[in-house]
Amino acid sequence: MKMKIAFDCLPGGLRKAVTMSFDDGKLADVRLAELFRKYGIKGTFHYNSANVGKETYVTDAQIREIGAYHEISAHGATHPFLDRLPVPVAMQEIMDDRRYLEPLAGKPVRGMSYPYGAYSEELKTALRAAGMEYSRTIKNTSEFDLPQDFMEWHPTCHQSHDIDGLWQRFYNKKKHIRVFYMWGHSYEFDRDDSWARMEAFCEKIGGREDIWYATNQEIVDYVTAMRRISLSADRAYAYNPSALDVWILAEEKPVRVPAGKTVNLEKEING
Numbered sequence: 540m541k542m543k544i545a546f547d548c549l550p551g552g553l554r555k556a557v558t559m560s561f562d563d564g565k566l567a568d569v570r571l572a573e574l575f576r577k578y579g580i581k582g583t584f585h586y587n588s589a590n591v592g593k594e595t596y597v598t599d600a601q602i603r604e605i606g607a608y609h610e611i612s613a614h615g616a617t618h619p620f621l622d623r624l625p626v627p628v629a630m631q632e633i634m635d636d637r638r639y640l641e642p643l644a645g646k647p648v649r650g651m652s653y654p655y656g657a658y659s660e661e662l663k664t665a666l667r668a669a670g671m672e673y674s675r676t677i678k679n680t681s682e683f684d685l686p687q688d689f690m691e692w693h694p695t696c697h698q699s700h701d702i703d704g705l706w707q708r709f710y711n712k713k714k715h716i717r718v719f720y721m722w723g724h725s726y727e728f729d730r731d732d733s734w735a736r737m738e739a740f741c742e743k744i745g746g747r748e749d750i751w752y753a754t755n756q757e758i759v760d761y762v763t764a765m766r767r768i769s770l771s772a773d774r775a776y777a778y779n780p781s782a783l784d785v786w787i788l789a790e791e792k793p794v795r796v797p798a799g800k801t802v803n804l805e806k807e808i809n810g
């Protein structure tokens with residue numbers, strides 16, 4: 540009898556992840572990064588490198604500090620409509636971000652969000668060639684599914700959405716991998732006087748044992764590793780060629796397939 544296998548688990552055998560994605564690098568990022576950290580929530584901050592250090596924008600030192608816990612990501616050096624630029628210039632915008640941000644992050648910057656949410660097929664191909672592994676759009680889905688193509692990663696909702704209602708719908712889902720993915724701009728909390736509302740929301744959703752709090756890139760890395768798992772034809776063995784542990788469901792039971800290892804699933808299930 541062939542085992543029932545599903546690629547439907549996050550790290551630790553969890554089903555749900557929360558991730559945050561905030562653009563433009565205004566000074567309110569510092570407060571928002573701290574708020575997330577207080578409740579154990581991880582986020583990704585997308586920067587326009589040409590604006591860093593200008594009045595009302597974060598400084599190098601602040602980016603370094605935010606990056607110690609959260610993810611530092613790109614957003615186009617000068618915040619252009621990337622899809623309206625010649626492709627080499629659009630690539631330059633992202634390479635400029637990488638060159639500026641990577642020394643602050645202390646690691647390669649492999650992700651971004653599209654300024655104004657604007658993209659095209661040609662642009663996606665070019666940005667992949669510039670080292671990008673994901674890019675967030677501004678198309679709110681009110682859903683929680685993983686994207687087929689991470690270069691077109693549609694978020695769940697904007698920060699101004701009826702988040703409590705969405706959260707309840709998300710939290711009630713028990714099957715399959717689900718990601719609650721919020722995006723926005725930290726300065727909007729100042730503008731709309733909505734910090735207290737956001738803090739109440741973070742308090743509600745943070746610190747839960749059944750949720751994986753991850754940066755955008757951590758989700759991409761895990762899902763990429765999961766999609767690379769090889770199964771033997773009889774489904775008895777799973778091989779994980781990646782550098783991350785992956786959990787898969789065998790007969791409804793989460794089984795850890797350690798990085799670089801082969802696991803006998805039948806043995807794991809039958810003991």
Ligand SMILES: [Zn+2]
Pocket residue numbers: 562563614618653654655
């Ligand atoms: Zn922006």
